[in-house]
Amino acid sequence: xxxxxxxxxxxxxxxxxLILLGVAAVTALVLQAQGASVREARERSLVGAExxxxxxxxxxxxxxxxPSALLQPRAEAARRKSGVDxxxxxxxxxxxxxxxxxxxxxxxxxxxxxxxxxxxPHTSTFGTxxxxxxxxxxxxxxxxxxxxxxVAVGITVRSVHQRVAGQLPLLFGAAxxxxxxxxxxxALVSRRLRRQTRGLEPAELRRMYDHHDAVLHAAxxxxxxxxxxxxxxxxxxxxxxxxxxxxxxxxxxxxxLGFAPVLVELLLSGRSATDEVHAVGERLLAVNxxxxxxxxxxxxxxxxxxxxxxxxxxxxxxxxxxxxxxLLYDAATRVGTxxxxxxxxxxxxxxxxxxxxxxxxxxxxxxxxQGGEPEGTIMRRTAVTGIHEDHPLYPVGKLIDFGAETxxxxxxxxxxxxxxxxxxxxxxxxxxxxxNARRIIAHGIHSMMVIPLRARGILMGVASFWRSExxxxxxxxxxxxxxxxxxxxALAIDNARRYxxxxxxxxxxxxxxxxRGVPEQTALDVAYRYLPAQAGVGGDWFDxxxxxxxxxxxVVGDVVGHGLHAAATMGRLRTAVDNFSALDLPPDELLxxxxxxxxRIDSDEASGETGAxxxxxxxLYAVYDPVAGRVAVARAGHPGPAVVLPDGTxxxxxxxxxxPLGLGGSLPxxxxxxxxxxxxxxxxYTDGLVEDRDRDIDTxxxxxxxxxxxxxxxxxxxxxxxxxxxxxxxxxxxxxxxLVARTRLLPSDRVATWEVPSDPAxxxxxxxxxxxxxxxxxxxxIGYATELILxxxxxxxxxxxxxxxxxxxxYDRCLICEVSDGSSTSPHMRxxxxxxxxGRGLFLVGQFAxxxxxxxxxxxxxxxxEQALHDGQREPGPEAVExxxxxxxxxxx
Numbered sequence: 001x002x003x004x005x006x007x008x009x010x011x012x013x014x015x016x017x018l019i020l021l022g023v024a025a026v027t028a029l030v031l032q033a034q035g036a037s038v039r040e041a042r043e044r045s046l047v048g049a050e051x052x053x054x055x056x057x058x059x060x061x062x063x064x065x066x067p068s069a070l071l072q073p074r075a076e077a078a079r080r081k082s083g084v085d086x087x088x089x090x091x092x093x094x095x096x097x098x099x100x101x102x103x104x105x106x107x108x109x110x111x112x113x114x115x116x117x118x119x120x121p122h123t124s125t126f127g128t129x130x131x132x133x134x135x136x137x138x139x140x141x142x143x144x145x146x147x148x149x150x151v152a153v154g155i156t157v158r159s160v161h162q163r164v165a166g167q168l169p170l171l172f173g174a175a176x177x178x179x180x181x182x183x184x185x186x187a188l189v190s191r192r193l194r195r196q197t198r199g200l201e202p203a204e205l206r207r208m209y210d211h212h213d214a215v216l217h218a219a220x221x222x223x224x225x226x227x228x229x230x231x232x233x234x235x236x237x238x239x240x241x242x243x244x245x246x247x248x249x250x251x252x253x254x255x256x257l258g259f260a261p262v263l264v265e266l267l268l269s270g271r272s273a274t275d276e277v278h279a280v281g282e283r284l285l286a287v288n289x290x291x292x293x294x295x296x297x298x299x300x301x302x303x304x305x306x307x308x309x310x311x312x313x314x315x316x317x318x319x320x321x322x323x324x325x326x327l328l329y330d331a332a333t334r335v336g337t338x339x340x341x342x343x344x345x346x347x348x349x350x351x352x353x354x355x356x357x358x359x360x361x362x363x364x365x366x367x368x369x370q371g372g373e374p375e376g377t378i379m380r381r382t383a384v385t386g387i388h389e390d391h392p393l394y395p396v397g398k399l400i401d402f403g404a405e406t407x408x409x410x411x412x413x414x415x416x417x418x419x420x421x422x423x424x425x426x427x428x429x430x431x432x433x434x435x436n437a438r439r440i441i442a443h444g445i446h447s448m449m450v451i452p453l454r455a456r457g458i459l460m461g462v463a464s465f466w467r468s469e470x471x472x473x474x475x476x477x478x479x480x481x482x483x484x485x486x487x488x489x490a491l492a493i494d495n496a497r498r499y500x501x502x503x504x505x506x507x508x509x510x511x512x513x514x515x516r517g518v519p520e521q522t523a524l525d526v527a528y529r530y531l532p533a534q535a536g537v538g539g540d541w542f543d544x545x546x547x548x549x550x551x552x553x554x555v556v557g558d559v560v561g562h563g564l565h566a567a568a569t570m571g572r573l574r575t576a577v578d579n580f581s582a583l584d585l586p587p588d589e590l591l592x593x594x595x596x597x598x599x600r601i602d603s604d605e606a607s608g609e610t611g612a613x614x615x616x617x618x619x620l621y622a623v624y625d626p627v628a629g630r631v632a633v634a635r636a637g638h639p640g641p642a643v644v645l646p647d648g649t650x651x652x653x654x655x656x657x658x659x660p661l662g663l664g665g666s667l668p669x670x671x672x673x674x675x676x677x678x679x680x681x682x683x684x685y686t687d688g689l690v691e692d693r694d695r696d697i698d699t700x701x702x703x704x705x706x707x708x709x710x711x712x713x714x715x716x717x718x719x720x721x722x723x724x725x726x727x728x729x730x731x732x733x734x735x736x737x738x739l740v741a742r743t744r745l746l747p748s749d750r751v752a753t754w755e756v757p758s759d760p761a762x763x764x765x766x767x768x769x770x771x772x773x774x775x776x777x778x779x780x781x782i783g784y785a786t787e788l789i790l791x792x793x794x795x796x797x798x799x800x801x802x803x804x805x806x807x808x809x810x811y812d813r814c815l816i817c818e819v820s821d822g823s824s825t826s827p828h829m830r831x832x833x834x835x836x837x838x839g840r841g842l843f844l845v846g847q848f849a850x851x852x853x854x855x856x857x858x859x860x861x862x863x864x865x866e867q868a869l870h871d872g873q874r875e876p877g878p879e880a881v882e883x884x885x886x887x888x889x890x891x892x893x
Contacts, residue, residue, distance in 0.1 A: 336492025
């Protein structure tokens with residue numbers, strides 16, 4: 001009995017009415033019981049209050065000295081017997097004498113009881129968490145009519161649920177009986193209707209039949225119904241088309257329809273079949289057979305037919321398309337994995353062989369391999385891969401000038417792919433290189449495609465695909481796949497080309513900015529190593545700068561980042577340090593000036609278009625004096641140096657660290673002063689040596705200490721090799737600069753010093769002492785020029801300086817003369833006028849010395865000059881000297 005049937009609809013209507021009546025009855029019962037319960041509760045609470053208030057002994061107990069002791073037991077006994085919720089007696093002032101909870105005795109009652117206090121009983125109803133409750137309060141009078149106390153009785157209305165629950169079984173029983181009666185009647189009606197109409201109305205039966213017949217004949221799948229006797233009961237339009245059956249074949253035997261014996265046997269066997277393919281004429285039909293008896297129908301078979309002739313062809317094409325899509329998908333993950341031109345070309349050839357071709361070659365314009373723009377048409381064979389090693393194709397590295405008739409030249413010239421399906425029949429390319437052409441044909445290569453390598457509008461070369469063992473030639477569909485494959489490789493090659501160009505430019509810039517070697521000096525024996533990171537060119541640098549007075553400055557710095565900007569920034573900082581060193585500044589003052597310069601550069605570039613500053617660079621600057629054996633070190637955000645004493649002891653001196661360059665905020669920089677014995681090694685380095693992703697700096701410093709300790713008394717070159725062998729990561733991600741300097745001392749017999757008193761007459765004795773010292777050093781050749789230089793420098797110190805005045809001569813790679821005084825007055829060379837009596841002293845020094853200059857100390861200044869020792873010195877001849885001396889008289893000295 002369905003809901004759509006007439007009996008079902010009648011049953012549903014009766015059921016709805018029955019439910020509505022039941023709901024109404026239950027609602028009425030609940031409302032009636034609730035009202036009766038409230039009335040009963042009000043009556044019971046009032047009666048209980050009046051009864052307890054007028055009970056014998058209540059008045060006397062309320063007047064007693066301890067009402068609670070007398071009333072509490074009586075109230076609790078009465079409460080339990082009467083079934084009320086509470087009986088509370090309390091004073092006219094509102095303080096309880098009794099309560100079910102003894103803790104509340106003596107507490108003030110809640111609510112108002114003014115009406116009861118006035119002598120009138122009061123009943124109120126209020127809500128509680130367990131339902132409505134009723135409270136009745138009555139007064140207790142003495143013999144004079146005075147209220148001496150009050151009694152409150154409360155009852156919770158719970159009986160409504162009991163009343164309803166008691167009557168629900170009767171109500172549900174009546175409803176169930178009515179439901180059974182309705183269901184029985186509906187079932188009788190339904191059975192009669194089903195027996196007469198098979199569950200449907202005549203109009204609906206007709207409409208359903210027409211619909212099923214239209215669907216059956218409009219279906220694009222053939223349908224046959226064969227009964228158990230082998231008669232064809234039904235055949236739709238599609239089955240008649242597929243099997244070539246005429247109209248009106250229903251009722252004929254299957255054996256008389258001209259089917260193939262195999263198909264006849266399948267239709268009459270009564271067995272199930274799924275997608276069995278049978279040939280019917282020029283068609284391939286997929287046949288499905290299902291017996292009808294298991295479904296409740298008469299014995300026979302239902303047959304469906306589906307034409308798979310075109311499906312076979314479509315399936316083959318889909319398989320080919322899927323293979324090509326898979327090829328392109330795999331190429332996206334296997335071609336172009338690195339920013340390397342040759343590797344990308346090799347990945348393309350290895351990927352396409354043997355999946356897509358038997359041989360693949362890539363030829364690129366030679367300038368492309370260097371990261372440049374394509375120039376000319378001569379190409380270099382960059383990669384070639386084949387199914388056999390002994391192929392006749394040009395080898396890798398060969399420069400090829402493809403002739404105008406070759407497919408490669410045509411493809412590169414036009415920028416369009418070239419397909420040669422029958423390679424032996426093509427004669428134009430064979431004429432360019434007949435010998436190699438015959439070898440290619442003899443090798444069995446019969447088909448070829450040439451695809452130009454183009455990316456971002458730049459034609460970089462060609463990729464050639466060859467087939468030999470595969471019998472089928474290349475087709476137009478293969479050209480489309482090859483173009484997509486080559487396009488992806490070309491984009492990767494162009495990215496690699498651009499990276500190569502930028503990397504080459506950055507490397508060239510970096511190499512041009514780094515020192516080409518160690519300058520000649522005698523204070524230190526220096527060795528260095530510079531290793532760029534694999535991620536690209538960085539900004540680490542080092543420098544060895546000779547200073548006046550046989551001193552040498554050692555510099556190590558690091559610029560954050562990689563690439564052209566880091567390399568250019570490194571060059572700017574190195575140039576700045578070199579210029580500041582020319583001022584002969586102490587290390588701490590030099591770093592302060594460098595910090596100010598970086599801050600100014602950052603400020604200028606922050607307001608520009610690039611916004612790429614220098615902040616974050618670090619630097620360590622050290623000056624070694626071989627006369628005193630002292631080194632002054634200052635650092636800005638850079639790792640401190642390591643010192644290896646001659647006995648092999650390794651230490652990391654405590655050098656105060658300042659913020660990185662650009663972050664100092666004009667704060668002072670502190671320098672550390674170390675005294676190093678001769679033969680000590682000073683090790684300077686950048687953080688890439690002791691820190692990387694897998695190693696923190698503390699671990700790296702301990703490894704450096706261990707490597708230097710194990711090296712023992714080694715030369716700087718050997719120390720560099722030992723340190724890098726112990727600490728160099730497998731794939732360094734940051735540049736590494738390492739500088740090892742072994743100290744030397746200038747022998748004491750090559751240092752001469754004199755104190756000069758404040759007397760012009762002291763110049764001559766000093767000149768005589770200097771002459772004797774030069775004779776002992778074997779430097780008589782430059783004695784005359786040296787005496788002139790010292791005369792002028794000492795005279796200037798006496799005339800313009802202050803005590804103490806000292807003269808020092810150093811015999812090093814050159815002769816160094818130094819005159820120091822306690823004044824900070826800066827000397828300047830100028831060209832004196834004809835009427836001036838002085839002003840030619842420094843001009844004379846400049847003529848006789850190779851270099852001269854001034855450096856300032858904490859207590860004055862030092863004016864120094866350097867002269868070549870022997871041949872090659874720049875010394876004026878006698879005539880020039882006389883000309884210079886004639887410009888003033890001896891009194892000017």
